[in-house]
Amino acid sequence: MPETERSVINIIGAGLAGLSAALELGKAGIPCRLISAQTSERAQSNLAEGGINACLDVMGEEDHVSEHFADTVRGGCDLADPNMVAGMCAAAPGIIRELSEYGVPFQRENGRMIQRNFGGQKKKRTAYVKSSTGKMITTTLIEAVRRYECEGLTGRFSHHLFQDIILSEGKCVGVSVYDPYRGKLLRLPGEVIIACGGINGFFSGKTTGTTANTGNAAALLFSRGVQMADLEMIQYHPTTVQIPGKRLLVSEAARGEGGRLFYRDNAGNPCYFMEEKYGASGNLMPRDVVAREMLMCGREVFLDLRALSAHIWEKRLSDLREELIHYLALDPKSEPVPVSPGIHFFMGGIRVNEEHRSNIPGLYAAGECACAYHGANRLGGNSLLGAIYGGKIAAESALKDSRSHAETVLPLSEDGVTDDGSGRVTDLSGLLFRSLPVLRTQEQMQEGLEAMLAEKAAAEKNGRLDRARLLLAEAILRSALVRKESRGAHSVREYPGRAEALQRITTAQYINGAVETGFEELPVLRDEWKTVLSEGFDGGGAI
Amino acid sequence: MKKTIRILRRKSPGDDPYYEDHVYETEAENATVATALMHIAGQTDLAWEHSCLQKKCGACAMVIDHQPALACDTPLKSCKGEIVTVEPLKKFPVIRDLLVDRTVLNDTLREMRIYAEKTTVDHKEAERDTVCREETVYEASRCLQCGLCLEICPNYYPGGVFAGMAAMAPAAGKLAGKGRDELAETYRKRVYEGCGKSLACRDICPAGLDMDRLLSRSNRAVKRKGVKRK
Numbered sequence: 001m002p003e004t005e006r007s008v009i010n011i012i013g014a015g016l017a018g019l020s021a022a023l024e025l026g027k028a029g030i031p032c033r034l035i036s037a038q039t040s041e042r043a044q045s046n047l048a049e050g051g052i053n054a055c056l057d058v059m060g061e062e063d064h065v066s067e068h069f070a071d072t073v074r075g076g077c078d079l080a081d082p083n084m085v086a087g088m089c090a091a092a093p094g095i096i097r098e099l100s101e102y103g104v105p106f107q108r109e110n111g112r113m114i115q116r117n118f119g120g121q122k123k124k125r126t127a128y129v130k131s132s133t134g135k136m137i138t139t140t141l142i143e144a145v146r147r148y149e150c151e152g153l154t155g156r157f158s159h160h161l162f163q164d165i166i167l168s169e170g171k172c173v174g175v176s177v178y179d180p181y182r183g184k185l186l187r188l189p190g191e192v193i194i195a196c197g198g199i200n201g202f203f204s205g206k207t208t209g210t211t212a213n214t215g216n217a218a219a220l221l222f223s224r225g226v227q228m229a230d231l232e233m234i235q236y237h238p239t240t241v242q243i244p245g246k247r248l249l250v251s252e253a254a255r256g257e258g259g260r261l262f263y264r265d266n267a268g269n270p271c272y273f274m275e276e277k278y279g280a281s282g283n284l285m286p287r288d289v290v291a292r293e294m295l296m297c298g299r300e301v302f303l304d305l306r307a308l309s310a311h312i313w314e315k316r317l318s319d320l321r322e323e324l325i326h327y328l329a330l331d332p333k334s335e336p337v338p339v340s341p342g343i344h345f346f347m348g349g350i351r352v353n354e355e356h357r358s359n360i361p362g363l364y365a366a367g368e369c370a371c372a373y374h375g376a377n378r379l380g381g382n383s384l385l386g387a388i389y390g391g392k393i394a395a396e397s398a399l400k401d402s403r404s405h406a407e408t409v410l411p412l413s414e415d416g417v418t419d420d421g422s423g424r425v426t427d428l429s430g431l432l433f434r435s436l437p438v439l440r441t442q443e444q445m446q447e448g449l450e451a452m453l454a455e456k457a458a459a460e461k462n463g464r465l466d467r468a469r470l471l472l473a474e475a476i477l478r479s480a481l482v483r484k485e486s487r488g489a490h491s492v493r494e495y496p497g498r499a500e501a502l503q504r505i506t507t508a509q510y511i512n513g514a515v516e517t518g519f520e521e522l523p524v525l526r527d528e529w530k531t532v533l534s535e536g537f538d539g540g541g542a543i
Numbered sequence: 544m545k546k547t548i549r550i551l552r553r554k555s556p557g558d559d560p561y562y563e564d565h566v567y568e569t570e571a572e573n574a575t576v577a578t579a580l581m582h583i584a585g586q587t588d589l590a591w592e593h594s595c596l597q598k599k600c601g602a603c604a605m606v607i608d609h610q611p612a613l614a615c616d617t618p619l620k621s622c623k624g625e626i627v628t629v630e631p632l633k634k635f636p637v638i639r640d641l642l643v644d645r646t647v648l649n650d651t652l653r654e655m656r657i658y659a660e661k662t663t664v665d666h667k668e669a670e671r672d673t674v675c676r677e678e679t680v681y682e683a684s685r686c687l688q689c690g691l692c693l694e695i696c697p698n699y700y701p702g703g704v705f706a707g708m709a710a711m712a713p714a715a716g717k718l719a720g721k722g723r724d725e726l727a728e729t730y731r732k733r734v735y736e737g738c739g740k741s742l743a744c745r746d747i748c749p750a751g752l753d754m755d756r757l758l759s760r761s762n763r764a765v766k767r768k769g770v771k772r773k
Binding site for chain 2: 032038039041043044045047098101102103104108129130132135136139140143144146147149156158159180181210211212243244245246248323327376422423424
């Protein structure tokens with residue numbers, strides 16, 4: 001096929017979801033552009049620590065893919081699409097095998113892969129590399145994709161900022177990106193996969209994530225009519241620590257390997273409150289539960305790692321220990337670590353279906369920017385898995401669609417640069433953070449919305465990026481206000497229990513100049529998945 | 544704590560550079576150069592690259608008080624003088640202010656064809672070998688691609704044959720595996736023959752990569768692969 005007729009797929013974001021999509025396309029011999037504000041080494045995926053979930057059944061606990069499915073659905077408080085979760089869990093063992101074959105040095109003992117306990121899961125199902133799992137997997141996928149860079153299939157567009165999708169008759173036919181190094185605006189034809197990560201920039205300085213995840217792409221997409229879902233579902237990780245400019249994550253692996261949470265009572269004695277309330281595995285309850293319980297203690301909470309064996313410190317958590325010594329001047333082997341909840345993950349985002357298609361044909365989303373697998377609360381170890389699986393599925397869908405039109409003619413446009421990377425936008429962080437704490441009140445959220453609307457009215461003459469960000473912020477607050485119940489990460493004082501009628505997806509969309517929210521029914525689990533889940537899934541032999 | 548942050552600024556690659564002073568005052572004992580730059584960038588149009596702020600991504604590499612370093616890994620209280628000088632890396636083209644173009648890092652790895660392909664390893668059979676190989680892969684995969692090792696290296700210069708430790712570390716991970724014998728020759732040409740063993744890279748690496756071990760393992764692997772080829 002001559003170059004001019006060849007469809008090139010555009011991937012926005014070069015973290016794990018974007019790399020996974022690029023790898024899938026490379027394997028299929030399809031050209032793509034891997035477009036990102038910074039290189040893959042700077043992506044937030046590198047910060048993921050504890051591990052990646054898959055039912056490998058290597059720990060002698062008779063694990064089963066149906067249990068990974070059930071834990072994920074239950075951990076997500078029955079708000080994730082069960083068909084999507086089933087697909088991800090069934091694919092997980094194959095993904096781990098492939099990562100291992102590409103060279104990820106997963107932890108092994110006597111040559112056999114081992115897995116660790118993680119929050120909200122009943123079996124040891126988390127494969128890992130010390131507490132640097134994200135870094136190891138990202139490096140490996142960077143190198144796997146580089147092969148296709150060498151072959152000229154994958155084009156790297158690092159230091160390029162997303163500006164807009166190019167629409168023609170309701171379809172996404174391309175993307176415009178800005179290269180601040182050369183001051184050039186590029187208009188690139190082809191399908192567009194969004195893999196731009198979570199919206200940390202809406203909570204600047206308050207998250208464990210990267211400053212590179214500004215949320216600008218999500219905001220600009222929202223302002224173009226891309227539908228979002230479950231935006232109110234914002235995960236607070238129980239064990240984080242304030243360091244300059246951000247929250248530092250203390251990996252869940254610390255509790256997976258035996259760490260215990262406690263506070264000191266009036267007499268100064270430690271009270272292991274999670275174990276007292278939830279039994280021996282209390283420290284590994286899902287993150288939403290642990291974060292709430294910590295706040296309800298009303299005292300400083302500590303993570304006690306003093307009983308961990310020398311073997312665990314040396315072989316499995318050496319990097320975590322180094323980090324705590326470096327940032328807190330505290331050796332967790334001999335001193336408890338003071339911890340408190342911090343924003344860690346956005347379960348909500350661009351609404352996608354099972355094929356990772358958005359509401360706009362030709363536009364797909366995967367990874368943290370998409371609302372897919374995690375419902376109202378993500379399980380630790382499912383983010384790396386969701387990003388890799390989602391990227392792969394999005395690539396498959398884009399590939400299917402790209403065959404239908406070999407050549408795309410972009411409509412003329414006079415759009416300019418909306419995001420030049422300078423980062424100067426209305427700071428909404430304080431307002432959003434105050435409105436959406438671990439335990440929320442209708443009053444706080446209503447006040448937040450009113451303040452937001454005042455900001456929005458004052459910003460009418462501001463640039464498109466600023467206005468788009470205000471629209472998305474409004475959508476987050478409106479989504480939180482309409483969910484009048486407590487479910488997962490969304491805990492509302494006035495509505496302490498779950499409302500069965502609200503076991504539905506919150507949707508938000510910018511239509512006819514207004515932010516509209518609503519609810520949509522969750523799909524039911526299809527029979528084909530029921531069969532897979534009841535019969536089990538062949539992971540493909542020894543690993 | 545009160546410091547004057549003296550930043551070497553430049554509007555564009557063609558413009559003359561100039562120093563600009565900013566007084567930064569903070570109560571935070573553990574404030575870093577990155578904290579100060581975030582504050583300054585909030586009030587000016589200062590360009591600099593940042594991402595994780597916890598020395599896991601390598602974005603904020605620059606020259607601080609004449610030493611290559613990550614801004615997020617440099618506590619202000621560790622800077623001795625009242626004035627802290629902050630300049631862009633010198634071995635990469637400056638785009639603007641502290642922002643430099645480090646595209647060469649990935650370009651070099653692509654030229655050297657340092658990529659991963661699928662291999663199946665019998666982990667049980669080759670247990671000792673596997674442990675050794677996986678330790679090397681782990682260490683090699685920790686590289687941040689920040690470029691500080693190239694900045695400090697007395698043998699690396701832009702456009703030269705010697706690719707430096709930013710290429711050696713990823714290459715070490717690939718050389719540790721079976722196959723890819725062609726890498727041995729590339730490695731010999733672009734790393735082995737150019738390295739003067741100053742090991743300045745070992746002391747500067749923010750990830751604390753064990754350069755000695757990676758170098759000696761790679762050199763050994765190259766000899767082994769070289770012998771096999773003959």
